[in-house]
Amino acid sequence: MEKNIFITILTLLLCSVLATPYAVAQAPRDIMLVLDNSGSMRQNDPRFLTKKVVSDFVARLTADTHIGIVIFDEKVNLALPLSPAGTVMSSQI
Numbered sequence: 066m067e068k069n070i071f072i073t074i075l076t077l078l079l080c081s082v083l084a085t086p087y088a089v090a091q092a093p094r095d096i097m098l099v100l101d102n103s104g105s106m107r108q109n110d111p112r113f114l115t116k117k118v119v120s121d122f123v124a125r126l127t128a129d130t131h132i133g134i135v136i137f138d139e140k141v142n143l144a145l146p147l148s149p150a151g152t153v154m155s156s157q158i
Contacts, residue, residue, distance in 0.1 A: 093129040095147055098122075103138040126150035 100115060123132055132153055134145040145153065 093131070094126075095131045095133075096126075097133045097135060097147070099135045099137065100144075101138075102136045123150055123153050 098119060100119070106115070119134070126132060128149065128151050130150045131147040132145070132150050133143070133147040136142045136144045
């Protein structure tokens, strides 16, 4: 049940960021993703779907968007500073 809620919330969040009408000019965006890598994620995301979802999300961003990633467990780690979305490789995610 918790896994379904987690995936639903993540999907809705990603859709809300991408659901801007194309006819409207958009300002560049800076997006920081904060990802939970704590032990509880082994239960909530046992198939490690988060990496694929984030990779798919980054692949759909426009060239003028910057993306950064913070990963936390016992500590907080800046895994990827704000970088142009087009330059982010899947190995960095």
